[in-house]
Ligand SMILES: CC(=O)[C@@H](O)[C@H](O)COP(=O)(O)O
């Protein structure tokens with residue numbers, strides 16, 4: 001079963017926010033993505049609301065509930081009290097916890113599970129108690145997976161930024177994909193599901209999925225939005241799904 005595709009709407013929101021105008025519409029583009037076969041929508045609201053605004057979340061929830069009830073809403077962020085309250089207010093199917101500093105330009109590392117286990121355990125328990133699947137952003141370090149599993153999380157999301165950085169170095173990409181694959185295998189052996197994300201593209205997905213046969217979901221924003229400008233959202237979603245191994249729609 002190929003990995004599911006969750007479309008990250010952050011980059012579309014960032015383009016919208018260049019003007020005090022409501023376009024491009026995050027919900028309309030989300031609708032096009034789901035109608036074309038995306039399994040879900042992802043947002044990563046940051047405290048300064050520089051792309052996704054807190055007010056976008058109920059609109060995306062309403063879109064899914066009214067038109068795509070099988071779709072999943074994945075909300076990513078640092079587990080501050082404000083973030084947890086915001087996420088729970090829109091009943092996401094999945095929350096992905098990311099160790100981001102508010103000043104960070106974008107996510108650039110996974111959790112240090114040994115150091116942050118005590119922070120993560122109660123948050124994971126609270127979210128799971130509310131019926132939310134919990135995923136934790138993780139670096140390609142197989143030996144850290146026992147501490148990840150000890151948090152009680154359902155899944156990890158492998159940080160694929162370093163892998164994507166080898167876009168012009170096939171040998172480096174192969175090496176990094178092997179590490180990601182080993183980490184995924186260690187996670188799966190401990191009962192964790194495996195997601196992946198950051199800077200994934202149509203070009204770099206096939207090697208990644210060859211190394212992670214049980215990959216459950218990828219969330220993709222930047223590269224997918226870039227392609228959507230060229231091919232349109234619907235055709236872009238079809239291209240990414242094919243790169244994941246889904247049959248031609
Ligand atoms: C968790 C992660 O990998 C990020 O890709 C993130 O969700 C994107 O955030 P920005 O859109 O703010 O770069």
Ligand SMILES: NCC(=O)COP(=O)(O)O
Pocket residue numbers: 008042076157196197198199200219220221222223224
């Ligand atoms: N969870 C990772 C994610 O959503 C990826 O976003 P992007 O790096 O593709 O913009």
